[in-house]
Amino acid sequence: MNSLVLRTAARFLLPLLLVFSVVLLLQGHNEPGGGFVGGLVSASAFTLYAVAFGRDAALRAVGINLQVLAGLGVTIAILSGVPALVLSEPFLTGHWATVPIPGIGDVKIGTPLLFDIGVYCTVWGVALIMVLNLAEE
Amino acid sequence: MLSLRRADPGMGYHAARGGSLVPMLLVLLATLFVTALAAPAVVRFARPAAAPILAIVPALATFWLISVAPGVLRGEPIGLVRSWVSGLEIEFALHLDGLALLFALLICGIGTLIVLYAGAYLGTHPQFGRFMAALLGFMASMLGLVLADDAIALFIFWELTSITSYLLIGFDHERADARKAALQALLVTGLGGLALLAGLLLLADAAGTLRLSDMAAARPDLPLDPRAAAIVLLILAGAFTKSAMAPFHFWLPGAMEAPAPVSAYLHSSTMVKAGVYLVARLDPALCDIASWSRLLVAFGAATALIGAFTASRQRYFKRLLAYSTVSSLGIMVLLVGLGAPQAAAVYILAHALFKGALFMIAGVAEKRTGRKDVEALGDLRRAMPWTAAIAPAAALSMAGxxxxxxxxxxxxxxxxALSAGWAAPFVVPCVFAAGASGVLVALLVAWRPFHAAPEAGALPVAAREGTPLLLAGPLLLAGLGMLAGLFPFLGARAITDAAALAIAGPRGTGLVRIDVPALAAPGAALALSLASLVAGVLLYRARARWRAIAALGGVIDAASPQRGYTAALDGILRAARFQTRLLQNGRLRIYLFVCLLSTIGLVLLAAARTGTLPGVPADDVAISAPDLVFLIIAAVAAIVATRLRGRLSTIAMLGGVGFAVAMLFLTFGAPDVAMTQFAVETLTVIIFVLIFHHLPRFAVFSGPWVRLRDGLLASAFGVLMGGLVLLVRRDAVFPPISDAFAARAAPEAHGRNVVNVILVDFRALDTLGEILVLAISGIGVYTLLRLFIRKEREA
Incomplete structure (x- = not known):
């Protein structure tokens, strides 16, 4: 769509929406959000970009093959269950570590977060596969 | 005569269970699987030397097996138990006893040679990495199969060998014949595998244990169990399909579509012996059931005869060897059925050595001459002196x-066979025929092309000698077959004796060792053996006439199981096409109609049977004012959507329904769900906009009566779902789990957002399944759209 307003808006909205999606992903464990909705938001961001600049530009902006992205998501989610297996616990049992990050304080990082990142990538990739392939002229 | 000492199953085993420092069996298996995964990378980065590098792993495995062999042969099996599915009492157990050792040595030892051979045979193939991955994956699965001491683990490895062999048979996947043969092998062995699973589970249930090594002693009264017949039939269905017993033997010759290394490895020395291994492994537990031994004897002898006869009619290298393998597999099963474990063990070892060698020789001859017909070749000893020298060494062992x-x-x-009692009159002729046919095949494969004169008028053949790596495998295997025959005390005897003890199981105490010198004592057996040798040579000399006579046996082909397989496959496809046309006719509203109607019907049926009816809980039916507003918006939007005549406005109305429902989620305190709903609705509208101008004209397909019917159905379904929710609230049988989730989220899962904690922690496995489905549907959408676009462009 050749609209200056849309293009300008899309250019600014893409990073904003992406940051928002990451915030949703990271805060998901305690506040509303999570990997699923985060992935949807980030897919929406690139969809908006595709509407403004076309499908190929959006694909370039993603920077990674969408099928690879979706597969990567599933792989990350599966890998997040492996530490439990190594410790002879049921697959996907959560493990947490407190990491002090300067300026923020102690941050709890755990395998469920890794799992959620996997969900994020899968949803992001699959939603874009569907949207961008449908958008092909 | 000397009575063999029986292995005490408890000894050593428990020591290993208690505190073995390194679980070597597990390391062995894991290393092989990892090597399989790493094979493509190794091939890519070290192409010329890839096969020798990869061969190091099975070679080390072989050396490790040899190093522990003395202990195992003394009757101290190595075991290992790990908790696996604790809720179902399933443990992952491995067990290396004499029988497993024999097979493991064959798998790793011949496997090493095959990897080297494959490097020389296929090393320049662009897909060689994939080939090695499948080959090593098969090796690992096969090793797991013979080491498994748990019925479930055994089944999983069993299926893994089916899958990896599918990949190997269909390696040349651009040829339709290869694909068809691979699918046939997979379907036949796969169906057998399902029967095996049922049989193993029944057996485990009857015996009260999943541990294979405990099954023999677990139920002395097993023959009286009403399930005994079913157990025998189901397990034999699995074993017989895998080991190509008649009437399932037809897939094995087809599987010769595979490259020679695969035929040499899977279809002679290892995979097809999995069924033999299984009957040998379970024989101690099942031999008291009369039908078990009788079926083994009957099918084994029949297969030996059918394989022998069919082999004698062939003239292609691989077909000759394939049908003679069918015959040999029949003999192995027969021997287990006859209760002759020593004979079975020696025969298994001898067959693996000579048949592996001959398959590799056949591969070399085919590759270096470009001919598959043994009769089209002759005097190859001039061009291929080494091959011509090795081939008879293996063939002499085969001929006996x-x-x-x-x-x-x-x-x-x-x-x-001679001491088979009631079965002897049936068994001895079958065994004799198999022996004579074996001699014929040995002469045709190893003598005819190399040492006999070519047929008059045969086209000249350009032949080149095989490379050293191509010949190393056959040389070593044929040499071992000779050495083990000449010097039985050099270890082969010890291994086959230990295997025989394991096959005999608890009966082993009474097992009498039969001494077999290289030159046998005179007797009926020797006379028969020499007679079959002579018969084979006579058959070879008169083979032209024999083929003419045997061609009359072609009537057997008309009733062959191959035809049954083809007919069954066609029938299934026809049925599938019929029901697809009936149910999947491409009209979305028919799908919805069927789904909704059957759901309503089933729920009403259940309600009528239990006497429960949806009702309103007395305590809370309050609906707040905002809720009511959103409900009305959703309802109005839904009704308007059905009345509109424009696509955009309809989509907008449906979006309105979605947003109103999302608002309801918000007012009920579920911001996560609401947010997701908003995002989904937005994306849906965007997708509609994107494909807007691809869509056909907006049309109304249904008349007023159909619309009325659909409307009634939709309303009924809505009422039903609402009623069900209310019913669940009224008659809650269990306390809701949500309270427990809410209470545990923060302390146990370090999260305050209960919905997210459930998704990524408490119910993470469900979520994993969902994203897998999502990824798969993504691939499906991608493929459909790509295909669609390509077709459109081509049109």
């Missing part, structure tokens, strides 16, 4: 000539 291991196998086999 004295001083070779094959002779010992044949001798024991004939002795067992």
């Amino acid at each position: 000539v004295p001083l070779f291991l094959g002779f010992a196998g044949k001798e024991l086999l004939l002795k067992a």
